[in-house]
Amino acid sequence: MQSLRVKDYMELDSHSIPSTLNVAEAVDVLLNDHLSGAPVVDRNRQLVGFLSEKDCIKHLINSSYYRDxxxxxxxxxxxxxxSVAPDTSILELAEVMLQHAPKIYPVCDNGKLIGVIQRHHVLQALRKDESSVSLDAQN
Incomplete structure (x- = not known):
């Protein structure tokens, strides 16, 4: 289990949102790409934040009320x-996921976004490992 690493299950070149966009443009990105959220990066792809659907909904409610x-x-x-490093073990990340709310974790190398890993990727890794252990036990 410790040999399973984030880099083996993450999405490379995942969607990200440039920090220079306004919220309306970012909402369009989320909607067009069917994303529940995405890492926010600067022009050098350094991770600077995360924008979720919830953040956008809150803003849109406030802006419609106040006409901002x-x-x-x-x-x-x-x-x-x-965020997590590509060499983080899947088991370690699974433990983090049990303690924290995010479903999507940016994967960074020296602060630079290289991908994302989501709960379903971790679930796939854990299930695959469980299946291989079951097969080994049968042999």
């Missing part, structure tokens, strides 16, 4: 992002 314009993504994104 569309602020930048940086103004409403979550800056307290839990």
């Amino acid at each position: 314009g569309s602020p930048s993504v940086e103004e409403i994104m979550n800056r307290d992002v839990i």
Whole structure:
């Protein structure tokens, strides 16, 4: 189980949102790409935050009530992002997922976004490992 690594199950070149977009543009990205959220990156692909559907819904409700314009993504994104390294073990990440709410975790190498890993990827890895253990036990 410890040999299973994030890099073996993550999505490479995942969707990200440039920090320079306004919220309306970011919502279009989320809707068009069927995403529940995405990492926010600067022009060097350094992770600077995470924008979720929930963040956008909250903003859209407030802006419709107050008739505010569309602020930048940086103004409403979550800056307290839990990211993981590509060499993190799947088991370690699974433990983190049990303690924290995010379903999507940015995968970073020296702060630079290289992909994402989601709960379903971890579930696949754990199930695959369980299946291989069952097969080994039968032999």
